[in-house]
Amino acid sequence: MEKLTVMLLLASAVGANAASFPFILNELLRIDCGVKGKTTETYNNQTWYPDSFFIDPGKTKQITSSPNVPQVMTTLRYFPNGEAKNCYRLPLTNTKKFIFRAGFYYGNYDGKSQPPVFDLSLGGQPWATVNSSATADVPDVHELIYAPRNDNISVCLMGRKEYGSATPFISSLEATYLDETETANKTVYGMMRNGTAYHLVARLNFGGYDQVIEPWSGWSDTCEEQLNRYWTPQPMPGYTNLTFVPTTCTGTAYENGPPNSVINTAISPTNASQSIYVPVNFPAATPQSAYIVLYFYQDLGPDNVNATRNMDVYVDGVMTKNVKLQKYRSGEVVTLYPVLVQGTANVTISPANGTVLPPLLNGMEVFYATELAEEASSSNGVFKISYSVIVVGVCQLFVILFLGLV
Missing domain, CATH: 2.60.120 (Jelly Rolls)
Structure with missing residues (x-):
């Protein structure tokens, strides 16, 4: 009984730590950029997670909330070194089709009333040019559907030289696996080609x-x-x-x-x-x-x-x-x-x-x-997530096996 108590306490401690980051195996990442701790979006009650698990550089900022702007858009991460390529590493569980969605809401967070223009890339290839607006009542959202060639893909932001390498920023980032079993006929955008x-x-x-x-x-x-x-x-x-x-x-x-x-x-x-x-x-x-x-x-x-x-x-x-x-x-x-x-x-x-x-x-x-060129797989920037997931999984499996033996 004493061994069982110790094991349950260990599993509980690890599980509590695991609650602070997304469980990657659910094939759904909702990232609230610039936020501290786990947040629950109010407009549809979905759970978002802090972006600090996916990127190290950059600074964070809180924006005054607006009734026309979702809560997840009221924090952001900005990158003062606009000339550098600032990348999020997204560890995915497979290489089938995903919806990737990035949201940007300037909200005059820097007090300059100068919304920047910068580049957004996925897998090392151009995704979009973000031209934010200081007066828009809605965020600027960019979305694409893509089947990655490997299970670790980057989303990067970089200033444009013609705009003085302006400071890039980002408010939200999502990756949603398009599971074909969600529909009765098992077909989701069937004519979309990998790559x-x-x-x-x-x-x-x-x-x-x-x-x-x-x-x-x-x-x-x-x-x-x-x-x-x-x-x-x-x-x-x-x-x-x-x-x-x-x-x-x-x-x-x-x-x-x-x-x-x-x-x-x-x-x-x-x-x-x-x-x-x-x-x-x-x-x-x-x-x-x-x-x-x-x-x-x-x-x-x-x-x-x-x-x-x-x-x-x-x-x-x-x-x-x-x-x-x-x-x-x-x-x-x-x-x-x-x-x-x-x-x-x-x-x-x-x-x-x-x-x-x-x-x-x-x-x-x-x-x-x-067309996107292939990106080499890399573990940079996501080792702490992968390691935590492994630790949690091993501990949970060990507890299950231990309970089955007592």
């Missing part, structure tokens, strides 16, 4: 009025967002907003597992002869390879069992896909890739021959693709 980064341009919820995020307050609703994506409501003047009454977890039947809050709202023209026009602005005017996902779903009720909704999808005037919804409850997810675009792309959903009902559109995701 290619897919930069988010827009993720839109048509016909809805609220941002759709993963529910983490109390019991998670499995019919809602399960992949840590943020869906932005997209008002479309001149169109009718449709709302369908959810009867089942509708979205889980389709590719990428769209949440009910997205799949059960839509926009539609007022009559069957009209089209839906959605312009998409890409960040560069040069030709780019786009990855476009369109979500279609209808629930017409028993009075329209035999109604047909036949639609043609065009991108910049080129017909790319025909979509036919013939059942009163039916849907389809259309992925278009690669699509060559330049500047602004115009997505059009038009009525096709034989349609009875006007076109509709529930949701849309748009990415542009870039």
